[in-house]
Amino acid sequence: MESEKSPAEFFAENKNIAGFDNPGKCLYTTVRELVENALDSAESISELPVVEITIEEIVKSKFNSMIGLVDRERVDAELYDDFETAKAREKRLAKEARAQELQAKNAALGKKVKESAAPKGVKGRGEASFFRVTCKDNGRGMPHDDIPNMFGRVLSGTKYGLKQTRGKFGLGAKMALIWSKMSTGLPIEISSSMKSQNYVSFCRLDIDIHRNIPHIHLHEKRDNKDRWHGAEIQVVIEGNWTTYRVYSIIAFPIILLEFSLLFKHSKILHYMRQMAVITPYAQFLFKFVSDSPDKNVTIKFARRTDVMPPVPVETKHHPSSVDILLIKRLIAETSKTNLMQFLQHEFVNIGKSLAERLIGEMGPDFSPKMAVKSLTDQQIVRIHQLFRQAKFDDPSGDCLSPAGEYNLRLGIIKELHPDMVATYSGSAQVFEGHPFIVEAGVSLGGKDVKHGLNIFRFANRIPLLFEQGGDVVTRTALKRINWNTYKINQTQDKIGVFVSIVSTKIPFKGTGKEYIGDDISEIATAVKAAIKQCCIQLKSKIVKKMQAREQQERKRNLSKYIPDAANAVYDVLKEMAKSHASKKKRFAEKDVDILQKVANQLITKETLKEKLTEHVEKVDYEMALEYATQSGVSEEPREDIYLQSLDATSNFLDFHSTTFIFRLVQ
Numbered sequence: 001m002e003s004e005k006s007p008a009e010f011f012a013e014n015k016n017i018a019g020f021d022n023p024g025k026c027l028y029t030t031v032r033e034l035v036e037n038a039l040d041s042a043e044s045i046s047e048l049p050v051v052e053i054t055i056e057e058i059v060k061s062k063f064n065s066m067i068g069l070v071d072r073e074r075v076d077a078e079l080y081d082d083f084e085t086a087k088a089r090e091k092r093l094a095k096e097a098r099a100q101e102l103q104a105k106n107a108a109l110g111k112k113v114k115e116s117a118a119p120k121g122v123k124g125r126g127e128a129s130f131f132r133v134t135c136k137d138n139g140r141g142m143p144h145d146d147i148p149n150m151f152g153r154v155l156s157g158t159k160y161g162l163k164q165t166r167g168k169f170g171l172g173a174k175m176a177l178i179w180s181k182m183s184t185g186l187p188i189e190i191s192s193s194m195k196s197q198n199y200v201s202f203c204r205l206d207i208d209i210h211r212n213i214p215h216i217h218l219h220e221k222r223d224n225k226d227r228w229h230g231a232e233i234q235v236v237i238e239g240n241w242t243t244y245r246v247y248s249i250i251a252f253p254i255i256l257l258e259f260s261l262l263f264k265h266s267k268i269l270h271y272m273r274q275m276a277v278i279t280p281y282a283q284f285l286f287k288f289v290s291d292s293p294d295k296n297v298t299i300k301f302a303r304r305t306d307v308m309p310p311v312p313v314e315t316k317h318h319p320s321s322v323d324i325l326l327i328k329r330l331i332a333e334t335s336k337t338n339l340m341q342f343l344q345h346e347f348v349n350i351g352k353s354l355a356e357r358l359i360g361e362m363g364p365d366f367s368p369k370m371a372v373k374s375l376t377d378q379q380i381v382r383i384h385q386l387f388r389q390a391k392f393d394d395p396s397g398d399c400l401s402p403a404g405e406y407n408l409r410l411g412i413i414k415e416l417h418p419d420m421v422a423t424y425s426g427s428a429q430v431f432e433g434h435p436f437i438v439e440a441g442v443s444l445g446g447k448d449v450k451h452g453l454n455i456f457r458f459a460n461r462i463p464l465l466f467e468q469g470g471d472v473v474t475r476t477a478l479k480r481i482n483w484n485t486y487k488i489n490q491t492q493d494k495i496g497v498f499v500s501i502v503s504t505k506i507p508f509k510g511t512g513k514e515y516i517g518d519d520i521s522e523i524a525t526a527v528k529a530a531i532k533q534c535c536i537q538l539k540s541k542i543v544k545k546m547q548a549r550e551q552q553e554r555k556r557n558l559s560k561y562i563p564d565a566a567n568a569v570y571d572v573l574k575e576m577a578k579s580h581a582s583k584k585k586r587f588a589e590k591d592v593d594i595l596q597k598v599a600n601q602l603i604t605k606e607t608l609k610e611k612l613t614e615h616v617e618k619v620d621y622e623m624a625l626e627y628a629t630q631s632g633v634s635e636e637p638r639e640d641i642y643l644q645s646l647d648a649t650s651n652f653l654d655f656h657s658t659t660f661i662f663r664l665v666q
């Protein structure tokens, strides 16, 4: 018997496509999807995002009581997959303890800590943990009646226009709901309120996977006393939280180290940190809550700027970017009747005269007035072929919303505290009819940065954390940049490479859409150029720093010899003064003056030391001045200082000088 699969069923069976491959990834992807929806929502109403994410671990017994299942003790232990004999357990624990000790030692010595440091749980599928994930935002909210369909129907509605979006599949929260349905059977809870709405919509629903329709448990309006607007989504899923405070067990004293280890083990925290880099205008509060306090984490990623990139705007398709299916869809959905209007209105960069020329070129079967909906399959193929071969102006990048050089720089400084940073923002370019912009940052030094290359990749302003190896950014940074040329040591220095690509189409590779391939030469070239631009800026800073260091060293070396030199000169003067006193030798008038002062102790060793020190200082100052005038004071490395007001609504008054801006909060 033939049966048809609903889209929801299809994704339930192929959840790896949407990033739900294993419990760890499921928790990660759920958080990601909710955070990205929250940002989209706040940005869509130009509200500076405030996003709160809470992951609450629910132990199995608590979970069972939540669903009304009586917890049963294991009776027949050997029946279970994770059964371990007493001897095997002892062996494993000893091995783990040894590994931890070694780790602590290595970490204390500043050695690289292997990622596998987390103690592995015992083998078996029985390890399931449950998590309540809550994400609250201050965004647009959702219309009361639309909520069930927004969350409970996969692939609902077609997006007609084209624009830069954070999502990869248009599945996001729905996939999280399907996963909760599959792993815990619990519904999703949504609270939402739109601006100036006097009620909060509350909806508890799950999805009828077979019929691909929402199954509503409760949908009601509640009081909105606080005039809140935004959304709060809560879902309970099976997952895995892989952060272990390995060293807290053996009371390792350095908190900072613990923090960096935390980052090492948690993709979610990595993600949050990278999101904070690319979204410095948002405030994130991340909480992990469990029954064991040493596992709990609260991290606030503060907002550092009020400057938000513009909202990406919808654009029409570029003729060289469409395929046959898309042309058919555009024909089916267009409100235009004839071919001429269709070409002019449904694509960018086809004006009236170009439309006429194109139709002429299509052949005698085509005419400007012909009904567009009457085009045959063959005729559509002809149009497609012509679109592929004809020359069109490039699409403009105006519809794109890059992070902005200022924001990228701020983000890097606030999250990594590097010693040096350079950023660059390229102009819009095109691949296969899609505009794209590459922005880059390169930093040196900083907090929680390992030696060598640390690569941070962003696509449409979301961090990409998996499948780094094949990515165009990784490959370019590793293979096509000669770091030595820029006085950067590829293995010794702590190098941060940040590349953000925005486009109406990100050419992701792999089923998980976690990396951008290296095969699109336009993108590869732009990435290389952007990184190089940063390196060039850094090189001049590095050279200046080196010169400054040399100068300092010269001063230090000269100062080192001052006591000896003063002693030697003083001894000579003393001898001369003696000779003068005993009239053994005659001296010139002006020397006599000095020698008398030496004899009368008006010039001492100390005087000489003082004078020499003064001289070294003076020479050093003069050289520094000369150097600064030569290289231009304005080009001196300048560090930005940010003062954050306590009250975001305050008015500012800025004092501008050539070297700083002072902002007064009124």
Ligand SMILES: Nc1ncnc2c1ncn2[C@@H]1O[C@H](COP(=O)(O)OP(=O)(O)OP(=O)(O)O)[C@@H](O)[C@H]1O
Binding pocket: 033, 036, 037, 038, 041, 137, 139, 140, 141, 142, 150, 151, 165, 166, 167, 168, 169, 170, 171, 172, 173, 174, 175, 230, 231, 232
């Ligand atoms: N926090 C939120 N605030 C307001 N609307 C939301 C929020 N989360 C989801 N939505 C609405 O629900 C819809 C469905 O969300 P979902 O994540 O399933 O798909 P998507 O956002 O369209 O796709 P993707 O997440 O892959 O970009 C969204 O398009 C949006 O309109």
